[in-house]
Amino acid sequence: xxxxxxxxxxxxxxxxxxxxxxxxxxxxxxDDRVVVLDADLMKSMGMVPFxxxxxxxxxxxxxxxxNMMGVxxxxxxxxxxxxxxSFAPFATRRCFDQVFLSCGYARLNVRIAGSDPxxxxxxxxxxxxxxxxxxxxxxxxxxxxxxxxxxxxxxNLVEQTLExxxxxxxxxxxxxxxxxxxxxxxxxxxxxxxxxxxxxVTIFATGIMVSEALKAAExxxxxxxxxxxxxxxxxxxxxxxxxEKCAEETGAIVTAENHSIxxxxxxxxxxxxxxxxxxxxERVGVKDLFGEVGPVDYLMxxxxxxxxxxxxxxxxxxxxxSSGRD
Amino acid sequence: xxxKEKVRELERFALKIRIETIxxxxxxxxxxxxxxxxxxxxxxxxxxxxxxIDPANPGWEGRDWLVCSKGHAGPAVYSTLALKGYFPLSMLxxxxxxxxxxxxxxxKNLTPGVDMTTGSLGQGSSAAAGIALGNRxxxxxxxxxxxxxxxxxxxxxxxxxALFAAQxxxxxxxxxxxxxxxxxxxxxxxxxxxxDVRAKFESFGWHAREVDGHSIEQIWEAVEAAGEVKDQPSxxxxxxxxxxxxxxxxxxxxxxxxxxxxxxxxxxxxxxxxILAGEVEA
Ligand SMILES: Cc1ncc(C[n+]2csc(CCOP(=O)(O)OP(=O)(O)O)c2C)c(N)n1
Numbered sequence: 001x002x003x004x005x006x007x008x009x010x011x012x013x014x015x016x017x018x019x020x021x022x023x024x025x026x027x028x029x030x031d032d033r034v035v036v037l038d039a040d041l042m043k044s045m046g047m048v049p050f051x052x053x054x055x056x057x058x059x060x061x062x063x064x065x066x067n068m069m070g071v072x073x074x075x076x077x078x079x080x081x082x083x084x085x086s087f088a089p090f091a092t093r094r095c096f097d098q099v100f101l102s103c104g105y106a107r108l109n110v111r112i113a114g115s116d117p118x119x120x121x122x123x124x125x126x127x128x129x130x131x132x133x134x135x136x137x138x139x140x141x142x143x144x145x146x147x148x149x150x151x152x153x154x155x156n157l158v159e160q161t162l163e164x165x166x167x168x169x170x171x172x173x174x175x176x177x178x179x180x181x182x183x184x185x186x187x188x189x190x191x192x193x194x195x196x197x198x199x200x201v202t203i204f205a206t207g208i209m210v211s212e213a214l215k216a217a218e219x220x221x222x223x224x225x226x227x228x229x230x231x232x233x234x235x236x237x238x239x240x241x242x243x244e245k246c247a248e249e250t251g252a253i254v255t256a257e258n259h260s261i262x263x264x265x266x267x268x269x270x271x272x273x274x275x276x277x278x279x280x281x282e283r284v285g286v287k288d289l290f291g292e293v294g295p296v297d298y299l300m301x302x303x304x305x306x307x308x309x310x311x312x313x314x315x316x317x318x319x320x321x322s323s324g325r326d
Numbered sequence: 327x328x329x330k331e332k333v334r335e336l337e338r339f340a341l342k343i344r345i346e347t348i349x350x351x352x353x354x355x356x357x358x359x360x361x362x363x364x365x366x367x368x369x370x371x372x373x374x375x376x377x378x379i380d381p382a383n384p385g386w387e388g389r390d391w392l393v394c395s396k397g398h399a400g401p402a403v404y405s406t407l408a409l410k411g412y413f414p415l416s417m418l419x420x421x422x423x424x425x426x427x428x429x430x431x432x433x434k435n436l437t438p439g440v441d442m443t444t445g446s447l448g449q450g451s452s453a454a455a456g457i458a459l460g461n462r463x464x465x466x467x468x469x470x471x472x473x474x475x476x477x478x479x480x481x482x483x484x485x486x487x488a489l490f491a492a493q494x495x496x497x498x499x500x501x502x503x504x505x506x507x508x509x510x511x512x513x514x515x516x517x518x519x520x521x522d523v524r525a526k527f528e529s530f531g532w533h534a535r536e537v538d539g540h541s542i543e544q545i546w547e548a549v550e551a552a553g554e555v556k557d558q559p560s561x562x563x564x565x566x567x568x569x570x571x572x573x574x575x576x577x578x579x580x581x582x583x584x585x586x587x588x589x590x591x592x593x594x595x596x597x598x599x600x601i602l603a604g605e606v607e608a
Contacts, residue, residue, distance in 0.1 A: 040477060040510045040517065043580075060511055062480035062518030063447050094446060123356070123422050125429040127397065127445025293422050293429035302424070 003193050004182035009211050012151050017046035017174045019151035020113065023158035024083060028054050031162060037072055037084040039065045045085050045115060045174065066095040069112070073102035076109040081162070087121070088114030088171060092133040103167050104140040111161055111168045112137075117147070117207060118258035119299035120173055121291065129291025134235050135263025137169045144189060145235040147171040147207045152181040153233065160189055171207065178211040180231070192239040198228030201314050201321075202246035202253050206232055206265050209256035209284070212300075215307035220314055227314055235268055243272045252321040253281040254313045258305060261285035280320040282313035328546040332375065336542045339409065340370035341602045344571045345595060346405035350418040350428075351584075352591030357421070358430065360581035362402035364506040364539065364566040365394075365473055369406045371545045372471055381411040384439045390468050391457050393442040395450020396475035396504065397431035404428050404437065412439035448481030450474070451501075455491045458499035458559075469553070472501040477509025480518050485530065491559040492531030499559040500552045501532075504539065506568035510582045527561045539564025573597050 028034040028050070035057045036050055042060045051058040061068045065086050072082035085091065091114040092099070103110040114133050116122075121129040134145055144166060148154035154172070161168050180195070187193065195210070196217050205213035210231050217227040228250055232239060247253060253273065257265040266283030273281060286303045300306050343366045351357035373379065377390040394403050401421060408415045413427075420426040427436045431445030442457070444450040454472035461468055478484060491499055503523055507514055514520055527534040533555045537544035545564065552560035568582075569575030573594040575584060600606050 038511075040480075042511050044510065060517050062514075063477050063509065064480045064482060064518070067482060090446065123430055125422070125431050125445065126433065127431045127443070293426060294424040298424040 001188040001191055001193070002186045004185050005195055006179045006182050009178050009180065009214065011176045012179045013176070014151045015046065015174065015176050016151055016154055016172055017115070019154050020158060020172060021046050021050050023155045025050055025053050027159065027162050028057060031081065033079060033081045034162070035059065035075060035080050035082050037061060037068050037082055039063055039068050039086045039090065041086055065090045066098050069095045069098035070102050072110045073098070073106060073108045076103070077106070081109060081111070083111045083113060085113040085115065087128055088117050088130040088133040089128055092130065092136050092169070096136055099137070099167070100140050104143060108167070109165050111170065113170045113172050115172045115174045117171045117173065118286070119291070119296055119303060119305065120175070120208065120258070122296050122299065123293060125293030126291040131260040131286040131289070131291060132263070134169070134171060134259055135267070138236055138263060138268070140167060143167045143169060143236060145169045145171070146189065147233055147235065149207060149210045149231060149233060150177040150180050152183055152185050153187055156185065156187050157189065173208065177208070180210055187233070190234045190237050190239060192230050192232045192234070192242040194228065194230050196227070196229040198226040199250055200226045200252065201318055202228040202230055202250045203256060203310060203314065204230050204232045204243070204253065204265060204269055205256040206235065207258045209258055209305065212305065212307040213256050213310055216310035216314060219307065220311055225314060225318055232265060235265060238268045238272060240272050240276070243269055244276050247273055247277040247279045251279050252317045253279060254284060254310060254317055255281070256284040256310050259285055261287060280317050282317045284310050284313050328543055333542050336370045336374045338602065339374045340366050340542065341598055342409055343370060343402060343405045345598050345602070346409065346415065346418055347402045348572055348591060348594055348598070350401055350405065350421045352586055352588070353419050354422055356583065356585045357401060358398040358582065359572060359575045359584045359586070360508065360568040361396055361475060361504070361506070362399045363570045363572050363575060364504050364568050365399050365402050366571065367540050367542055368473065368502050368504070368545055368564055369402055371542055371549065373406050373410050376546070376549050377471070378468060379410070381439065384412060387464070388466055388468055391441045391461070391470045392473070393444065393450045393454040393457065393470065394432050394473045395444050395454070396447065396473060396478055397444030397450070399473070400428070400430055400432045403432060403440065407437070407439040447475065447478040448483035451484045451487035454499060454501070455487045455494070455496060458491070458496045459494055462496070462498055468498065470499050472499065474501060474503050475509070476503060476505045476507065476514050476520060476523070479503065479520055479523065488527065488530040488532065495557040496559045497556050500549065501559065501561040503561060503563045504566055505563050506566040508568040508582070512579060523563050531558065533558045533560040534563065535560070536563040536565065539566035540570055571598065
């Protein structure tokens, strides 16, 4: 792992989907087992350049996600390496049994990409707004769950999915992310990245919540609260070592995710803490609610996912820590 | 048989549905335009005469029900409901805005007159079969209508529901397939061809017909005939054009979800309003 943290957190020029497409083109050039599947969202996912470069290795199956996952399993059984995409709700809850049994239980080698996570489903509304995708898939034994935060991390992680064997879920923003890492950064699957030092509390953040967490930490430093920020981009297997270390060194934890607090990052971190070093902890995430329609900034406020929401939880957990009430 | 006057009345109703839908999507600046335009005539026939409804009492149990399984056609459904008086026309402007009761995909808990929540393609087919069965069990003398997309027929669930509905002899269920030959990524035949949709439903035990999906008269007569069928569910395959009647969307490839500008909206509304005013022939 060799990480260069971006000096300025700006909207990236490269869309995440275009970084994803370019990465898959590189993988397909390197390895002729790589094939791409989609369920009528090939264009939405920006995969036209891949279709043009590898017309015989791109399969738009139509609107049939469950069939697509079963076909992906079969392709893997026959020696191919399928990358199957749909919107996150349809790539996970719509076809969970196919993913669980045909891919997972059958011990096959399949990559699943789910796009528009959480509030980023925006104008598509509640039916398309997955707050549960990672939570559902966390139940598949041995699955690897990744949530790349920007295009640099995305490209590096997708590259690393070529060699290892098993089922991978990549949770993907389609549009432009906020830049967190500089070009040339290298990541290690399963290892979290510390983005900011701090001694009073650690904020574990994933996806679009990473930049919110950094914003919160900056605001809190003015109040005299020193918040460490760690990007946990691998939900499974979770970085137990990092969680334990931060619990020990900062004594208070806040998690931040664009996902339900049930079964996502908050749950995964709480499980580790409960079994190792229980310290006061608070979760920022969607509180057992269905999605709704609207622009992302509205939805982030509506579901209490802003930097202010993080800061409020930090103040609370620091207060709990100092009053010795856990 | 439908009278000439009724045909004219429903054609005007269809025009108004188109106008309100384009206006609402234009107000927001983007939306699922193509698939909303292709279902306008069937909505006009259903809500303009065929369906037993009471806009003042959307929850009336004896009503006819509609499941718009291609939930992204919500904006066309909302315009239809508003024009029928389920809620004020002014509400159409709130499409997809924070806190709205009109989300991009149909939601039974938000919009007065919407009978089932849809948006995950395929699921409306089973829900409609369940509603039809439930209505029969309750002894209600009513019908359940179902609108499916052609791309949507690629979902296996549609065919599970088709088998089930035939097995249960749901003659109170009448489905429509909006066969506009396009889906999101392009033409249905290039992506995952459906072949002969009518023959497929027939082989699943359904009464099936095919009509011009933009002809009020043909849709009306097909629905009337389907209403007479006993012991079989019916499907009416509507041959339609994605984007129909919207000057900048009709007949082009990428018309599923469109970003629109003021000029486009002005021109397309202008053309439709001229027809409505009787200044030009449709
Ligand atoms: C289960 C599911 N998969 C994917 C989508 C995304 N999606 C929305 S509309 C659409 C295309 C629909 O095509 P069709 O049924 O032909 O409708 P139409 O062309 O009439 O709009 C897709 C893929 C979805 N809403 N649900």
